[in-house]
Amino acid sequence: MSASKQLFTDAALKAGIIAGTLDATAASIQYYLLTEKNPALVFKYVASAAFGNQVNTSGTLLGWAAVGLVFHFLIAITFSFLFFLNFKYIKKVSPNWILAGVVYGLFVWAVMNLIVVPISSGKPYVFDFNKSSIAAFILIGAIGLPISYFANQYFKKQNTAA
Numbered sequence: 001m002s003a004s005k006q007l008f009t010d011a012a013l014k015a016g017i018i019a020g021t022l023d024a025t026a027a028s029i030q031y032y033l034l035t036e037k038n039p040a041l042v043f044k045y046v047a048s049a050a051f052g053n054q055v056n057t058s059g060t061l062l063g064w065a066a067v068g069l070v071f072h073f074l075i076a077i078t079f080s081f082l083f084f085l086n087f088k089y090i091k092k093v094s095p096n097w098i099l100a101g102v103v104y105g106l107f108v109w110a111v112m113n114l115i116v117v118p119i120s121s122g123k124p125y126v127f128d129f130n131k132s133s134i135a136a137f138i139l140i141g142a143i144g145l146p147i148s149y150f151a152n153q154y155f156k157k158q159n160t161a162a
Contacts, residue, residue, distance in 0.1 A: 004158075007154075007158075008084065008154070011084065011150060011151070011153075011154040012077075012080050012081045012083075012084040012151075012154075013077060013080070014150065015080045015083075015084070015146060015147045015149075015150035015151065016073070016076045016077030016078070016079070016080030016081065016147070017073065017076070017077065018146050018150070019076045019079070019080060019142060019143045019146045019147050020072060020073040020075075020076030020077065022141070022142035022143075022146060023072070023076060023138065023139065023142035023143055024043075024069065024072055024073075025142075026138045026141070026142050027039075027042050027138065028042055030134065030138065038061065040061050040062060040065035041061070041065075042065075042068070043064070043065040043066070043067075043068030043069045043072060044061060044064040044065050044068055045068065046068030046069070046071050046072050047064045047065070047067040047068035047071060048064075048068075048120075048121075049071070049116075049117075049120035049121065050067075050071060050120070051064075051067070075112075075116075076143065079104075079108055079143060079147065080147050080150075083104055083147045083148065083151055084147075084151050084154070087151050087155055088155075090104075091155070097148045097149055097151075097152035098145065098148070100144075100148045100152075101140065101144040101145035101146075101147065101148030101149065102140050102144055102145070103144070104143070104144040104147065104148055105136065105139045105140030105141070105142075105143055105144025105145065106136060106139075106140065106144070107144075108139045108143050108144060109132075109135060109136045109139045109140075112139075113125055113132070113135065
């Protein structure tokens, strides 16, 4: 792999890991504050998207939570790479990294809530303004803004080095 591809991969991976960590932390805190239940249940639910009811009939909570956490990070890293790969187009539409991050956070919310979760759970999305607003703000702050910031920093360095 060339040095420039390695730098790109490292930057997108770093942004995805940071965004995934922020989102996992926010989701865990929100879940605990709302339910006073073990936040590991959040990631068990994520694992259930791939493994269905098996998460309720085998294994342990922490085992399934670990599987769900891996999926969570894979999703965050995928969204990071998607942003980085499309950065030149995003920058043309919105040269402001903050605005781009807000819009991307809303895009991630829409993809996850309107496509991924309904397909994986088999249940249609039911809109609740309060829950949707909180989830959107979390994804803006934990996914959209950090990924946009790191992409902006990476491409700014690349442009000054060229």
